[in-house]
Amino acid sequence: MASEAARKVLREFEKNGQSVDAALVTWSPETLRKILTEDLPEAQVIVVSNREPYIHNMKDDGVELVVPASGLVSALEPITRACSGTWIAYGGGTADRQMVDEDDRVQVPPGNPSYTLRRVWLTEEEYQGYYLGFANEGLWPLCHIAFTRPIFRASDWEAYEAVNRKFADTVVAEARNERPIVLVQDYHFALLPRMIRERLPEAIVITFWHIPWPNSEVFSICPWRERILDGLLGSSIIGFHTQFHANNFTESVDRFLESRIERADAAISYGGQTTLVHAYPISIEWPAELLATLPDVDASRTSLRERFGLKADVKLCVGVERLDYTKGILDRFQALEELFIRYPEWVGKLVLLQIAAPSRGTLPAYKQLHDECHRYAEELNQRYGSKGYKPVVMVAEHHSQEQVYEIYRAADICMVTSLHDGMNLVAKEFVAARDDEQGVLMLSTFAGASRELLEALIVNPYDPAMMSEALLQALTMTPEEQRQRMRPMREMVRDNNVYRWAGSMLMDAARLRKRSELDRVTTNAERSANANVDNVVSLVERRRMAAGLR
Known part of the structure; x- marks a missing residue:
C-alpha cells in the first residue's frame, strides 16, 4: 500500500511538472490562483519586505494614503x-498605527480589500541601524560595486540581526499552520530565512534578492559574510534576476562555507538541507487598464511640453528613477x-528631462x-x-504611476544607464x-533587463563617447526602425510579466512540496517494511526460544 501511494505521488509530481510549462502558459492572476488551488492546496502565502505597499500619513485635513513608487511594490502587490x-x-507612515486593528493588521487595497x-x-534606533546603516550603507554599495565604499559597523549589524528576528517572530505569529509559503524580499532580510526555518521547519521559504550579488572577492569584504550566507541558505529557494548573479552567490558559498555544490541541479547542500538557486527575471504587470485611462501619445506630449515649457520641435529624452548613485545619472x-x-x-534641439525622486537623503x-x-x-x-531653452530639466520630486507613464x-528616448542593477523595471x-510602438530605449549593459530587451540600444554607461553615439543613433532613428525594435520588446514584456515571475517560483515550491511528500511516503514505507522484518525476526526468535525451553 505504501509503495503504491509513493508511485501515485510521483505520477502526480511528473504530471504537474509537464502540464505547467512557464514558456507556454498565459500568465495572469487566475494562473497563480490555479497553481495555488491545484498544486499548493490550502497553502498560506506570506510576503515579507521592508517597504509596505500602502502608507498612511497624517495631513492637516486628515489621513493621506500613499502608494510608494517602488519596483518591488509594483511587482509584488498584484x-x-x-x-x-x-x-x-x-510601518513607517505617520498615521500607520492609527489605521491598524488590535493585531496591527489592516485590510488592503482600500475600498476593495x-x-x-x-x-x-x-524604534528609531532599530531603523537607523538596520535600514540606513547595515542595509543601505553596507550591503547596498557592496552588492552594486558602484565605487562607493561600503560602511560596516558592529552596532548596525546588531540592529540588523534584531530586526530580522522581530520579523521572524511576526511571520511565526501570522502563520496559520506549520507549512506556509513565505516570500522573503531583498537584502534587508538576509538572516530571516534561517530564523524562519528554525521555527517552521516545514515551511517553504522563497527568498528573492532584488539587487545584484557581487563576485566572491568583493563579497569577502563583509565582516559577517558567513552569517549572511548561512541565513540565506535557510531558504528552500533563492532567486536572482540573472544567472550571472546566481552563479556569483554559489561561488561565494563554495568559497566560505563547507557545502556541496550540485551545479547540474542548480542546488546547494548545506547543513543537511538542500537549497535551489535559480534565476527568475522579475517583470511588471502589463498596464492595459492604466493605459486605457491615460491620454494618447500626442496628448501626453503636448501636456508635458506645456508643463515644462518645452518647444514643440525639440526632441525629448527622459530618465526616471530614484536619486541613487547606482543609476548613472551623472x-x-x-x-x-x-x-x-x-x-x-x-544644441537647442534636445532636452533631457530627469525625474529623480529623493531617496535616503540623510546618508552622506x-x-x-x-x-x-x-x-x-x-x-x-x-x-x-x-533664452527659452535649457538642455537639462531636473525634477527632484516623487511622481505617481500615472504621471510616470504619461512621461x-x-x-522620444528613455535613458536607463544604471552602473549596476538587478533588473531595472523602468526599462x-x-x-x-x-x-504606439515608437520611442527608443537606451539601456545599460549592466542592468539585468539588457538580457531580455535585446532590441534596445545597449550601452556602457562608463563610456561617454559610446553613449553619445548611441544617443545620436536614437535621435536619428526612423519610425520604422523604432517600430521594428519596440514590437518584440513589448511582446517580451507582455508575455514574461510579473505573474510569470511569481508563478515560476510557486511552481518550484509546488515541486518541492510534492518531492517532500514523496520522501515522506517512501520513508514511511521503509519504516513499515523494517517493522515487518523486525516482527518476523522477533516471532522466529520467540519460537526458537520456546522450542529450546521445551
Whole structure:
C-alpha cells in the first residue's frame, strides 16, 4: 500500500511538472490562483519586505494614503492580491498605527480589500541601524560595486540581526499552520530565512534578492559574510534576476562555507538541507487598464511640453528613477555634453528631462550625489542653454504611476544607464507604455533587463563617447526602425510579466512540496517494511526460544 501511494505521488509530481510549462502558459492572476488551488492546496502565502505597499500619513485635513513608487511594490502587490495573502512590512507612515486593528493588521487595497497588511514597528534606533546603516550603507554599495565604499559597523549589524528576528517572530505569529509559503524580499532580510526555518521547519521559504550579488572577492569584504550566507541558505529557494548573479552567490558559498555544490541541479547542500538557486527575471504587470485611462501619445506630449515649457520641435529624452548613485545619472549628463561637443548642431534641439525622486537623503553619499547632479545640470544649462531653452530639466520630486507613464508616452528616448542593477523595471515600464510602438530605449549593459530587451540600444554607461553615439543613433532613428525594435520588446514584456515571475517560483515550491511528500511516503514505507522484518525476526526468535525451553 505504501509503495503504491509513493508511485501515485510521483505520477502526480511528473504530471504537474509537464502540464505547467512557464514558456507556454498565459500568465495572469487566475494562473497563480490555479497553481495555488491545484498544486499548493490550502497553502498560506506570506510576503515579507521592508517597504509596505500602502502608507498612511497624517495631513492637516486628515489621513493621506500613499502608494510608494517602488519596483518591488509594483511587482509584488498584484501577486499578493491574486494569492489573498498576508504582507508583512515595516510601518513607517505617520498615521500607520492609527489605521491598524488590535493585531496591527489592516485590510488592503482600500475600498476593495483582497489581502492583509501586517505592520511591524521599529524604534528609531532599530531603523537607523538596520535600514540606513547595515542595509543601505553596507550591503547596498557592496552588492552594486558602484565605487562607493561600503560602511560596516558592529552596532548596525546588531540592529540588523534584531530586526530580522522581530520579523521572524511576526511571520511565526501570522502563520496559520506549520507549512506556509513565505516570500522573503531583498537584502534587508538576509538572516530571516534561517530564523524562519528554525521555527517552521516545514515551511517553504522563497527568498528573492532584488539587487545584484557581487563576485566572491568583493563579497569577502563583509565582516559577517558567513552569517549572511548561512541565513540565506535557510531558504528552500533563492532567486536572482540573472544567472550571472546566481552563479556569483554559489561561488561565494563554495568559497566560505563547507557545502556541496550540485551545479547540474542548480542546488546547494548545506547543513543537511538542500537549497535551489535559480534565476527568475522579475517583470511588471502589463498596464492595459492604466493605459486605457491615460491620454494618447500626442496628448501626453503636448501636456508635458506645456508643463515644462518645452518647444514643440525639440526632441525629448527622459530618465526616471530614484536619486541613487547606482543609476548613472551623472554619466547620463556627461553623455549629453559629449553629444553637444561632437555634434553641436543638436544644441537647442534636445532636452533631457530627469525625474529623480529623493531617496535616503540623510546618508552622506546621497546628499553628495544630490548636490553633484544639480551642480552639473546647472553647468550644462549655463554652457549650452539660451533664452527659452535649457538642455537639462531636473525634477527632484516623487511622481505617481500615472504621471510616470504619461512621461514615458511623451518621450522620444528613455535613458536607463544604471552602473549596476538587478533588473531595472523602468526599462520594461517604458516599453509597456508605448502602445504606439515608437520611442527608443537606451539601456545599460549592466542592468539585468539588457538580457531580455535585446532590441534596445545597449550601452556602457562608463563610456561617454559610446553613449553619445548611441544617443545620436536614437535621435536619428526612423519610425520604422523604432517600430521594428519596440514590437518584440513589448511582446517580451507582455508575455514574461510579473505573474510569470511569481508563478515560476510557486511552481518550484509546488515541486518541492510534492518531492517532500514523496520522501515522506517512501520513508514511511521503509519504516513499515523494517517493522515487518523486525516482527518476523522477533516471532522466529520467540519460537526458537520456546522450542529450546521445551
